[in-house]
Amino acid sequence: LKLLLPKLINPSSRHNKPTLPPGPPAIPFVLKTTLQRTSLFQLELVLRQLHSKYGPIVALRIPFRPTVFISDRDLAHEALVHAGAALADRPPIVRGPRAIVSNHADITSSSYGPLWRSLRRNLAAEMLHPSRVRLFSRGREWALRILLDKLRLQSENGDRAVGVMESFQFAMFSLLVLMCFGEKLDEKALEEVQSLQYYFLRLFVEFNPFAVLPAITKHVFRRRWDEIAAALRRQEEIFIPLIRSRQQRKLGRRQREGESAGYSYVDSLLDVELEGGRRLREDEIASLCHEFLSGGTDTTSTALQWIMAELVRNREAQGRLREEVEAAAAGKERVEEEDLQRMPYLKAVIAEALRRHPPGHFVLPHRAAKDVVLGGGRYLIPKGAEVHINVAELGWDGRTWEESMSFRPERFLEGGDGSGVDITGSREIKMMPFGAGRRMCPGFGLALLHLEYFVANLVREFEWKAAEGEEVDLSERLEFTTVMKYPLQARICSRRDR
Numbered sequence: 479l480k481l482l483l484p485k486l487i488n489p490s491s492r493h494n495k496p497t498l499p500p501g502p503p504a505i506p507f508v509l510k511t512t513l514q515r516t517s518l519f520q521l522e523l524v525l526r527q528l529h530s531k532y533g534p535i536v537a538l539r540i541p542f543r544p545t546v547f548i549s550d551r552d553l554a555h556e557a558l559v560h561a562g563a564a565l566a567d568r569p570p571i572v573r574g575p576r577a578i579v580s581n582h583a584d585i586t587s588s589s590y591g592p593l594w595r596s597l598r599r600n601l602a603a604e605m606l607h608p609s610r611v612r613l614f615s616r617g618r619e620w621a622l623r624i625l626l627d628k629l630r631l632q633s634e635n636g637d638r639a640v641g642v643m644e645s646f647q648f649a650m651f652s653l654l655v656l657m658c659f660g661e662k663l664d665e666k667a668l669e670e671v672q673s674l675q676y677y678f679l680r681l682f683v684e685f686n687p688f689a690v691l692p693a694i695t696k697h698v699f700r701r702r703w704d705e706i707a708a709a710l711r712r713q714e715e716i717f718i719p720l721i722r723s724r725q726q727r728k729l730g731r732r733q734r735e736g737e738s739a740g741y742s743y744v745d746s747l748l749d750v751e752l753e754g755g756r757r758l759r760e761d762e763i764a765s766l767c768h769e770f771l772s773g774g775t776d777t778t779s780t781a782l783q784w785i786m787a788e789l790v791r792n793r794e795a796q797g798r799l800r801e802e803v804e805a806a807a808a809g810k811e812r813v814e815e816e817d818l819q820r821m822p823y824l825k826a827v828i829a830e831a832l833r834r835h836p837p838g839h840f841v842l843p844h845r846a847a848k849d850v851v852l853g854g855g856r857y858l859i860p861k862g863a864e865v866h867i868n869v870a871e872l873g874w875d876g877r878t879w880e881e882s883m884s885f886r887p888e889r890f891l892e893g894g895d896g897s898g899v900d901i902t903g904s905r906e907i908k909m910m911p912f913g914a915g916r917r918m919c920p921g922f923g924l925a926l927l928h929l930e931y932f933v934a935n936l937v938r939e940f941e942w943k944a945a946e947g948e949e950v951d952l953s954e955r956l957e958f959t960t961v962m963k964y965p966l967q968a969r970i971c972s973r974r975d976r
């Protein structure tokens with residue numbers, strides 16, 4: 479390390495060989511430990527300063543695990559697409575709650591290998607392929623009804639503004655639970671599972687006392703450890719009977735009564751054959767269900783809230799969208815899925831909101847499986863380094879986007895700077911709310927469908943206005959996703975009473 483450090487810090491000793499990207503001097507061990515215990519995502523402000531000092535690629539010289547931050551679209555494309563395979567790994571998960579919750583069986587934190595491949599292929603082909611997604615159109619109608627009923631009740635509040643995020647989350651969660659377990663759970667059960675999900679999500683961004691020496695810290699923070707273990711047990715108590723019920727159904731011995739769907743994520747997981755022919759255990763299936771529910775609900779409802787917030791602020795955009803929706807679904811009770819294809823402005827509104835307010839400001843951490851060189855041979859990302867890409871900064875880059883901080887859906891229509899943008903980033907990256915490359919979010923198609931279907935119907939059903947005399951505040955706050963600091967309060971007036 480002594481030999482290496484001067485070279486890393488002093489660029490003149492480079493001799494044109496690729497070197498670690500620029501950055502502040504070596505970070506002492508104490509800081510490394512703190513970084514590991516808190517979330518790197520909380521460093522966003524510090525990073526902005528580092529990027530303005532060192533440029534679009536910055537390395538923190540953390541001993542044994544240099545950590546690289548990228549906020550430039552070409553470098554991001556090089557890292558995620560060209561060098562995709564070498565940077566498709568994930569850092570090992572820090573021990574403690576994160577590891578217990580994922581139970582070493584989820585897609586998100588699996589290293590780039592056979593387990594990840596089997597699980598991801600199963601999710602993509604058996605659940606998220608358009609032919610599978612179509613199986614749940616009745617479920618989407620049902621979830622939409624839940625949402626509209628809740629909002630209608632809220633709108634009876636006269637002209638007062640009401641908070642809408644909880645209703646968004648509940649409807650989205652009900653739908654994901656139906657897709658996951660094939661069952662419509664009652665409201666009480668749904669609320670309990672949902673509150674457990676939020677409990678686990680918070681663990682990701684809170685201070686993690688078990689990251690260092692868990693064998694000791696778990697005794698020091700005994701109460702907290704026991705509380706997490708109890709929440710996990712409770713989640714399994716709820717999930718495992720639901721999993722068994724699908725297994726019985728598969729074996730032709732249907733046990734549970736009530737409404738159930740013909741297909742579910744659990745059904746696909748029961749059929750997964752891992753390397754060596756092993757099947758997934760019940761507790762592993764439970765972890766994957768947890769991942770499906772948390773991955774699918776929180777991000778999508780966060781995005782939905784940002785979209786509706788922008789539409790409340792931009793009455794002109796809301797009016798234009800409503801006209802498009804009315805024309806495409808004329809004479810129908812609801813906007814149906816096939817109508818969405820005739821709504822370019824709706825797609826533009828959603829793309830613009832995802833650019834301006836990506837629910838995740840960073841992709842999940844990537845890890846270099848071997849030495850990788852980026853920036854035309856200039857920067858070395860050594861094996862074992864962590865790589866973080868700043869999704870939000872890419873979408874706000876003034877070199878790519880005109881008036882990048884304004885909400886202007888028109889830019890995604892013909893002739894605009896976002897026209898024809900490839901959201902998967904395979905050709906080039908201009909924005910990447912779902913990441914890009916091998917680890918890109920497999921749920922992006924489903925998320926876009928849910929957003930389009932819900933937004934079109936929400937705008938058709940209600941007029942959305944700000945609270946009397948107030949403007950919607952777009953300040954941000956980091957939870958698991960980047961949410962509205964002041965959750966949206968809107969006056970929602972049914973358009974059926976006009």
Ligand code: HEM
Nearest residue numbers: 585586773774777778781841842912913917918919921925
């Ligand atoms: C608006 C909604 C959503 C957004 C903005 C979003 C965003 C992301 C991002 C940025 C990543 C990390 C990519 C990377 O590390 O390079 C990711 C990964 C992932 N997402 Fe999503 N996501 C959304 C919805 C969903 C849905 C609906 C599902 C599933 C039903 C899902 C499942 C996953 C999974 C399993 C991964 C891990 C992929 C892997 O490691 O291979 N997401 N998502």
